[in-house]
Amino acid sequence: MALGPLTYKTPAQITSIAADLTGSEGCGLTLTTATQGRVEIANAPADLPYGIVVVGADSVAGGAGPIAAGALEIVDAYGCVVQVQAGAGAITVNMLVTVDSAGKFITSAGNVAVGEYYWGIALTAAPAGGQFLMRFQPYGRQV
Amino acid sequence: MALGATTYKTPNIINKISEDLTGREGCGVFLAAANTVQLATNASVLPYGIIVTGTDSLTPGDYSPPSSIGDASLELVDQLGCVVQVLIGTNGNVTAGDFLLIDTVDADGTFASVANQAPVEGEWIWGLALTDAASSQQCLMRFQPQNVQYIAPPPP
Numbered sequence: 613m614a615l616g617p618l619t620y621k622t623p624a625q626i627t628s629i630a631a632d633l634t635g636s637e638g639c640g641l642t643l644t645t646a647t648q649g650r651v652e653i654a655n656a657p658a659d660l661p662y663g664i665v666v667v668g669a670d671s672v673a674g675g676a677g678p679i680a681a682g683a684l685e686i687v688d689a690y691g692c693v694v695q696v697q698a699g700a701g702a703i704t705v706n707m708l709v710t711v712d713s714a715g716k717f718i719t720s721a722g723n724v725a726v727g728e729y730y731w732g733i734a735l736t737a738a739p740a741g742g743q744f745l746m747r748f749q750p751y752g753r754q755v
Numbered sequence: 756m757a758l759g760a761t762t763y764k765t766p767n768i769i770n771k772i773s774e775d776l777t778g779r780e781g782c783g784v785f786l787a788a789a790n791t792v793q794l795a796t797n798a799s800v801l802p803y804g805i806i807v808t809g810t811d812s813l814t815p816g817d818y819s820p821p822s823s824i825g826d827a828s829l830e831l832v833d834q835l836g837c838v839v840q841v842l843i844g845t846n847g848n849v850t851a852g853d854f855l856l857i858d859t860v861d862a863d864g865t866f867a868s869v870a871n872q873a874p875v876e877g878e879w880i881w882g883l884a885l886t887d888a889a890s891s892q893q894c895l896m897r898f899q900p901q902n903v904q905y906i907a908p909p910p911p
Contacts, residue, residue: 691835693765705789706801733801735767736789745767749835754904 626651628678633668638697639715653715657728661750663688696746703738724753771821776809781842781893782864783857791821794864798856798878802900804833841896847871849888854880855896874903
């Protein structure tokens with residue numbers, strides 16, 4: 613059975629960052645509130661998931677501010693599979709995960725309250741501080 | 756309006772199976788372990804994807820531990836939002852617009868409509884039927900897993 617055509621997307625323009633994202637590959641990002649086109653590290657499960665850093669970068673002037681075109685690469689398509697960083701605690705296959713205070717990923721068990729977000733499911737296992745594949749499929753906890 | 760870039764993804768390698776998947780096209784699978792898929796036999800397992808081309812392992816009949824499969828012998832749709840042909844179980848008809856979940860009566864990876872099998876909290880809806888189908892037939896489903904978090908109690 614043949615597979616079908618590719619999925620298309622219209623990319624959202626991300627043109628500035630709220631802080632230096634150098635070395636933040638594999639961390640979760642949220643859109644900075646009230647600032648169109650700007651992202652920052654998601655440092656709490658209540659932050660609305662936007663995407664994952666694939667290639668980090670600092671701004672043109674350092675710190676918060678505009679970034680050079682193409683400097684920052686993000687996976688932001690719902691359903692994409694991406695390599696992410698594990699925070700404290702081992703990750704197991706099929707684990708629903710969320711972000712910690714550094715934008716790294718931890719188990720959602722006991723860490724996601726009502727109104728907060730699951731970010732995706734782990735497709736591979738990882739030790740604390742390691743890397744694993746995650747399918748990016750965020751949804752909010754309702755009850 | 757011009758369309759944008761294609762969606763890119765890092766493929767997750769699936770190179771082991773826990774059972775013979777020959778003839779299981781259209782059935783749902785979950786991750787039994789890293790790189791290993793298994794037929795979803797109840798609605799509580801976390802959806803991973805849909806079999807497009809089934810296969811047996813390189814050591815047919817021996818699946819413990821999960822055995823390796825030939826390169827590209829198994830084809831899955833695992834991209835969220837994809838539209839894929841799925842197999843309906845024996846638990847009643849499906850109407851376009853129904854949400855589908857794993858048929859727990861057949862327990863063989865086939866799908867049932869929520870109209871015929873009421874979901875319970877904690878289970879997973881696998882997607883939305885886009886075409887009608889009779890029992891044991893096929894329909895198109897948009898793969899959009901969602902967790903059932905709350906079932907409203909019946910009105911007094």
